[in-house]
Amino acid sequence: MPSLLLDLDTRDQLAAALDGEGWVVACLCAAWCGTCSSYRAGFDSLAARHPDKTFVWIDIEDQADVVGDLDVENFPTLLLQRGDRVAFFGTMLPDPLLADRLVQAQAALADEELARLAASSEERRGWQRDANLRTLLANAE
Template identity: 80%
Template sequence: MHSLTLDTSNRDQLASSIGGGRWVVACLCAAWCGTCGGYRAAFDALAARHPDKTFVWIDIEDQAEVVGDLDVDNFPTLLLQRGDTVAFFGPMLPDAGLADRLVQSQADLAPGELARLAASTEERRAWQRDCNLQTLLRQAG
């Protein structure tokens, strides 16, 4: 199982995964970024280890209408979301082991704990408001 590369033809598929309550792990990168190019194989391997989650590769330039307003400071940036709850948004070292631990630790949280953490800090509340991938897909049309 490989990650999905977001394009206009599969946006509805991704929105359905999020709407169905499935975990979505998105990597936001750029085609010109050498670090991202090297990380893609590790991200695909991570997807293979977690077949119960949807992994999506998003080129922030090709998909600017979806992610244009997100504050991507560095590559790769990961976004982890379950339903309408954004569990994590931020730059990540291109280390598959670190990403695997992050994905597993978030997926292990009970829904109530995930919701509590999502509202626990201003940064996390901003993620809910600004980084919800389902909302961004809907706004992009």
């Protein structure tokens, strides 16, 4: 199953996924980025290996009203979120196997550990404040 391409017609699907307690794995990229274009097939294959999670492809320019002032420093940038908690936000090498290990490691953590980690540093507290897809999506509507 390929990743969900975020657009006006699929925002409700992403909002529904974020309302639950399941995992959302988002790749923030840009259409003009050659690295992103070549990474897309690998990201889709990663989505197929994790059918219990929602994978979403977000073009930061096409979805600028959702992304807002989110600081995307390089591509690809991954965002992993479960419910209202951002577990990871950062630039990754365009390697689906590396992303797979990250997804597996985060998904294996207990809720208590996710909560502890979310508050464990200024950077991670900033993710909760600035990179929460649930909040970003709600503010774009």
